[in-house]
Amino acid sequence: MAEDLTSFRTQVQAWLSEHFPSSLKSNAAGIMEAAFSENGLSADAEQWRQSLADAGYGAPTWPKEYGGAGLSDSQAAVLSGEMANVGAFNPIPGLAGMGVTMVGPTVLEYGSEDQKLRHLPGIASGTVRWCLGLSEPNAGSDLASLTTKAQDDGDTWIVNGQKIWTSGADRSQWCGALVRTDASAKKRDGISFLMLKMDQPGVRTRPIKLIGGASPFCETFFDDARAEKDDLLGPLNNGWSVVKRLLQHERQSQTGAGAPSGSGSAALSIQDLAKKYVGTTESGELADADLRSRLTSHLMATKAHAMTGSRIREEARGKVEVSAAASILKNSATIVAQVRSELTIEMMGNQGLGWEGDDFTPEELATVRGWLSGKAISIYGGSFEVQKNIISKNILGLPETTQKG
Amino acid sequence: MAALTEEQTLIRDQARAWVTEQSPVRKFRQMRDEKAPLSFHADDWQAMIDMGWTGILVPEKYGGSELGYLTLGIVLEETGRQLTASPLLASAGIGAAALLVAGSDEQKQRILPGVVDGSNVVTLAVEEGPRHDPRQLSLAAMSRDDGLSLVGEKTMVHEAMAATHFVVAVRTSGHAGDENGMTLVLVDAESEGLTLSPLSTVDSRGYASLSFSDVKVSEEQILGSVNSAYVHLEQILDRARAATAAEMMGTAAQAFDMTLEYLKTRVQFGQVIGSFQALGHRAADLFTEMELTRSCMEGALQAIDAGREDVPELCSLSKTRTGEFIHHMSNELIQIHGGIGMTDEFDAGLYLKRARPLEAAWGNQAFHRDRYARLLGF
Ligand SMILES: Cc1cc2nc3c(=O)[nH]c(=O)nc-3n(C[C@H](O)[C@H](O)[C@H](O)COP(=O)(O)OP(=O)(O)OC[C@H]3O[C@@H](n4cnc5c(N)ncnc54)[C@H](O)[C@@H]3O)c2cc1C
Numbered sequence: 046m047a048e049d050l051t052s053f054r055t056q057v058q059a060w061l062s063e064h065f066p067s068s069l070k071s072n073a074a075g076i077m078e079a080a081f082s083e084n085g086l087s088a089d090a091e092q093w094r095q096s097l098a099d100a101g102y103g104a105p106t107w108p109k110e111y112g113g114a115g116l117s118d119s120q121a122a123v124l125s126g127e128m129a130n131v132g133a134f135n136p137i138p139g140l141a142g143m144g145v146t147m148v149g150p151t152v153l154e155y156g157s158e159d160q161k162l163r164h165l166p167g168i169a170s171g172t173v174r175w176c177l178g179l180s181e182p183n184a185g186s187d188l189a190s191l192t193t194k195a196q197d198d199g200d201t202w203i204v205n206g207q208k209i210w211t212s213g214a215d216r217s218q219w220c221g222a223l224v225r226t227d228a229s230a231k232k233r234d235g236i237s238f239l240m241l242k243m244d245q246p247g248v249r250t251r252p253i254k255l256i257g258g259a260s261p262f263c264e265t266f267f268d269d270a271r272a273e274k275d276d277l278l279g280p281l282n283n284g285w286s287v288v289k290r291l292l293q294h295e296r297q298s299q300t301g302a303g304a305p306s307g308s309g310s311a312a313l314s315i316q317d318l319a320k321k322y323v324g325t326t327e328s329g330e331l332a333d334a335d336l337r338s339r340l341t342s343h344l345m346a347t348k349a350h351a352m353t354g355s356r357i358r359e360e361a362r363g364k365v366e367v368s369a370a371a372s373i374l375k376n377s378a379t380i381v382a383q384v385r386s387e388l389t390i391e392m393m394g395n396q397g398l399g400w401e402g403d404d405f406t407p408e409e410l411a412t413v414r415g416w417l418s419g420k421a422i423s424i425y426g427g428s429f430e431v432q433k434n435i436i437s438k439n440i441l442g443l444p445e446t447t448q449k450g
Numbered sequence: 451m452a453a454l455t456e457e458q459t460l461i462r463d464q465a466r467a468w469v470t471e472q473s474p475v476r477k478f479r480q481m482r483d484e485k486a487p488l489s490f491h492a493d494d495w496q497a498m499i500d501m502g503w504t505g506i507l508v509p510e511k512y513g514g515s516e517l518g519y520l521t522l523g524i525v526l527e528e529t530g531r532q533l534t535a536s537p538l539l540a541s542a543g544i545g546a547a548a549l550l551v552a553g554s555d556e557q558k559q560r561i562l563p564g565v566v567d568g569s570n571v572v573t574l575a576v577e578e579g580p581r582h583d584p585r586q587l588s589l590a591a592m593s594r595d596d597g598l599s600l601v602g603e604k605t606m607v608h609e610a611m612a613a614t615h616f617v618v619a620v621r622t623s624g625h626a627g628d629e630n631g632m633t634l635v636l637v638d639a640e641s642e643g644l645t646l647s648p649l650s651t652v653d654s655r656g657y658a659s660l661s662f663s664d665v666k667v668s669e670e671q672i673l674g675s676v677n678s679a680y681v682h683l684e685q686i687l688d689r690a691r692a693a694t695a696a697e698m699m700g701t702a703a704q705a706f707d708m709t710l711e712y713l714k715t716r717v718q719f720g721q722v723i724g725s726f727q728a729l730g731h732r733a734a735d736l737f738t739e740m741e742l743t744r745s746c747m748e749g750a751l752q753a754i755d756a757g758r759e760d761v762p763e764l765c766s767l768s769k770t771r772t773g774e775f776i777h778h779m780s781n782e783l784i785q786i787h788g789g790i791g792m793t794d795e796f797d798a799g800l801y802l803k804r805a806r807p808l809e810a811a812w813g814n815q816a817f818h819r820d821r822y823a824r825l826l827g828f
Contacts, residue, residue, distance in 0.1 A: 316826055356745045356748065433735070
């Protein structure tokens, strides 16, 4: 086992030195910004994307026949470690929207062979972007009350209804949508998971602007939109179990506490940033004792979160199961990330209140925007409160409240 | 729970079976009600010795098994669950650690086999005031012909009434507040000039104050070198903190289990109270906190076993997080049990009363938050 990894590591190092363009070094943010602008990926970035796709390293643990590299989890860890060492970054998960993290793993589990061959390679190469049409105006946390419906028209499904908060809908080629296929069944029993093309007359998107200023998501309207008959994922009327699994994948992808906003090789640790803005006493302690104590608690929470992630991985012997633990980690990652943002703007003082312009550094502005957009973490992927429901019911075995709607 | 070795799993299962069958919390209550002079049952202590727990830290050449700190933590977690009272932590944990960190081979040879077979009970005497602050220690040790003479006071010395030896941190030069000028000495409990006064504390465990009036200490009793014991003292205290945190984890985990059980059985308004979302969410918060805390507690013990450099940070992290968790958990234990939680007849109060002394031991949450910040350079 250990031997395997050593030779694999050497192989990855050689591959990286051959294929990774040094112009892209430590520039993840730049690459993704360009990708979503008018210009698209730079020539070097496009070449790098293609190299990753050819090697199957965009979604490295997926089987080779579907565009992955068939790596084990520990090999994939070596790959990402080596990439980090040379300042390389895998843009494919970002380019594929919800494809790599959520749709792909679910297709791998529930899809037919034909569906896997048709959908996965486009995701793994970062050339087909996916969005997810789950939430509706009246179906948020209570997703099963959705009303968008799909009717069987012989050759195709005809879809009518409205979705909301569809991330990246205006920039995606495909959508994984949750639709009602049996109106007479009980709430959860008449739902199916349908995959459909976004570029068709029956689909319209309207971007929604968020408090942070960006418009990452849309209202999505289906008016007699069409989906192929063989693009139903999983059995008819069994969409609820498909989406439950998909949401576990989503939660799993949100259990890391994320990189500090404005991170890059030059970014200061949050304690150094605090010293810079707040100053220190003669003995080198942060001048604001109250902030110092709260910052310490935050750093401890960050460390505890990281150690819990490793402990759970270790207990699972290298294989992270999509499990109950994900709900704990999602909420703790949320707290870590949101508290970090709050502390950062607090320590920046007036400089942490800017919206735009030259009076503020790019890092200060990014911190403010990040603080605002980060409020979403406790809302999507199952809200903070919904995660607590899951923990109390599924892990602790407490009965569901009778007061719930 | 960390990925345990087969041996560790075996030891945990044995410890869990023994505490639940032979030394459940009922036995602690009985000890408290009888006001047992040593504040533990001699038969419990003997059973622990027979099971080999007193040798877990001690190398084989001094009669132990040297299984390490994580293994000791596994056992302490189980005794913490039932509040089982004994000098296990104070002597086989902290006392043994003091000798292993600071003692010479001759001193280890002389004392440790007795720690393992129970004929020696060695306990650490550091505290002098109401708050943990080792740099402030001032118990004076004056040079005499062939050693030192001690004059001053120590307080909150764990399991002092059962002790055969004390590891005492004394000041051989400088002033309270200086890191330099401290020395560690091994004092025989029978020494002339040493007076013990038992303390009656809220957790009904064994503590005493020690009064030294011209207690003579020979050169063979000095652990490490004179005046430069602070580094050793910190290492010993970190081991004490990490091991205490393991016991705290067990006590708090038991409080969690009792609370969860009550949430599932107590009926009000025609339904079990655990079906009220306000309580379900609090249980979810406590569970999350417990899992995060466990990682810190185990991580510190593993770091000591591996001889890692970040031991001081991790021990402060562990002591703070277990302190915060047991504080929160012991309060919720009472609140969620309602009126029954307030009765002496019910066990919840025993857990609350044990929680605060454990939080204070070797530095409370505030002490360790401050230390953590300093270690991280702010
Ligand atoms: C940035 C962002 C991106 C998103 N991307 C997508 C996407 O790509 N595709 C998609 O389909 N959706 C997406 N969503 C939608 C997201 O999944 C929903 O916002 C989420 O499910 C919550 O639904 P809601 O907004 O209707 O809030 P509601 O469900 O109305 O919740 C309102 C409040 O009530 C609380 N609440 C609700 N039910 C309970 C309960 N049972 N117990 C206790 N408290 C409760 C919630 O926690 C919340 O505080 C996105 C949302 C955001 C913010």
